[in-house]
Amino acid sequence: MFNNSPQGIVILNKQDEILNINKGFEDLFQYTREELVGKKLAYHIVPDRLKEESTRYSERVFKDEVVRTETVRKRKDGSEIHVSILAFPIQFGDEDPAIYAIYSDITDRVRYQEDLQASEARFRTLANELSAMNDMKETLLDVISHDLRNPAGVIFSMTDLMVQEDPDSEALQLLKTSSEDLLSVIENATSLSRVAFGEDIQKESLDLAQLIPRIVQDFGPELKRNGLEVDVDLPDSLEIQANRLVSEIFKNYLSNAIKYAAHGKRIQIVGVREPHSVTVEVRDFGTTIPGDQLQSIFTRGVRLEGGKKKGRGLGLAIVKRIAEVHNGEVGVRPNSPKGNIFYVTLPVK
Known part of the structure; x- marks a missing residue:
């Protein structure tokens, strides 16, 4: 040896x-x-x-x-x-x-860590400075959309590779979590920037019965890590006229169910078609949200309680805004015997 x-x-x-x-x-x-x-x-x-x-x-x-x-x-x-x-x-x-x-x-690993820490520090500084300037919100969204998404994605990908090589490193785990949070903020803000200022958005024919299973498949590894099963019950067709941004609604709903209700061990996604609209429900079996919070959680800056990660509370605010620009409606109500049902209703045309 x-x-x-x-x-x-x-x-x-x-x-x-x-x-x-x-x-x-x-x-x-x-x-x-x-x-x-x-x-x-x-x-x-x-x-x-x-x-x-x-x-x-x-x-x-x-x-x-x-x-x-x-x-x-x-x-x-x-x-x-x-x-x-x-x-x-x-x-x-x-x-x-x-x-x-x-x-x-460990030279390569140390240099990667130093580069990642420096990059993250630069991006955090930029985000903090721009967030403090209310009159620069539109500029912030433009910067995030065009200048930060790619380097943030590189930071996360490199950190993920390094964690696989050295899974016991607390420093790398911290970098991965922080870069994942940073990427989530950027992605949410990018989606919000397209609808926040009432801009017209292009619509096309989308079949939610095909779109939603693909989203569930994308979440497969995370669902497996959390021991969650997903039951999808959709009609053969849920075709609507919409922008592909509607996928963010279902991604947010599913992501929240994984983050905050994994202990419920299962998620149900149910779709119903009415003559002039479709409704999709994402049902979890975790902790039921208190009644006095059911409306406020769709407000910017309000976060669900009990999650492992901190955030800016943008996710459900984006969901609501995307539904609104499609003349749709979102909401949440208690599930039985426990948990929550997040739903969205969208017009067919």
């Missing part, structure tokens, strides 16, 4: 002299075994500013501590890399105690 490990491994004595290294260590730091064995580790791979830190780590290990840390080390050519170190004491028979240290190159 010592020789075949892809990670860099070094064995040191109490004088910080290298007793042995593996090929992974040679590849990581660009030295050969012959160049290092018998030499001082700190002199070859520890930057001058971190030599005291390296000495403290060695002292801790020789006091029978296991050291886990992330720091910076240098290669033979002088370039610095970020590494994680796992070091612990070993002893073979009557030989003197030694240090067994495992080095992993």
Whole structure:
């Protein structure tokens, strides 16, 4: 295992002299075994500013501590890399105690984290500044729509990949959650910008009986993670004249059911066609919303209670505005025996 490990491994004595290294260590730091064995580790791979830190780590290990840390080390050519170190004491028979240290190159991960944190800080600063300027709301929506969506999507995608590689990193989990929240705010604001100022929107023939199952399919992984089953009961056709923005209504309803009512374990989506309108209900079996909140939750800035995530309370406000520009109606009422029924009624034409 010592020789075949892809990670860099070094064995040191109490004088910080290298007793042995593996090929992974040679590849990581660009030295050969012959160049290092018998030499001082700190002199070859520890930057001058971190030599005291390296000495403290060695002292801790020789006091029978296991050291886990992330720091910076240098290669033979002088370039610095970020590494994680796992070091612990070993002893073979009557030989003197030694240090067994495992080095992993985390340079790419650290740089991604730094870039993501810097990008997120820039976007948060921009969002906070623009939000404080009521007379710049239209400009804010334009900036969000055109300038922030793509980089925010890149931030989330890169963070998601990094979390898959290092699922135990709290810092990466925080970055993923924050970038997901940022992307959600941008997407909601983008949708709202199209209807917030009473702009005319183009309509086309849409069949909700085909649209809604596709939306449910898109939420498949999230539904599976939360242990939720969805029963879809729609007529063969629910055709209306509408803008594709109506999909945001069902995405919001389904997203809220997952966030706030996952403990109900199931969701029902039921559609009914009337002569001049269609009604779609999304029924959850979570905690019933108090009666005095049933109307206010469709107001901007009001959030459902009990969710795991914080937000700006834009989702249901967008739902209401999209329905209004289609001459439709939204609402919520209690489900039986518990939970809620979110509904939308839209005219056929």
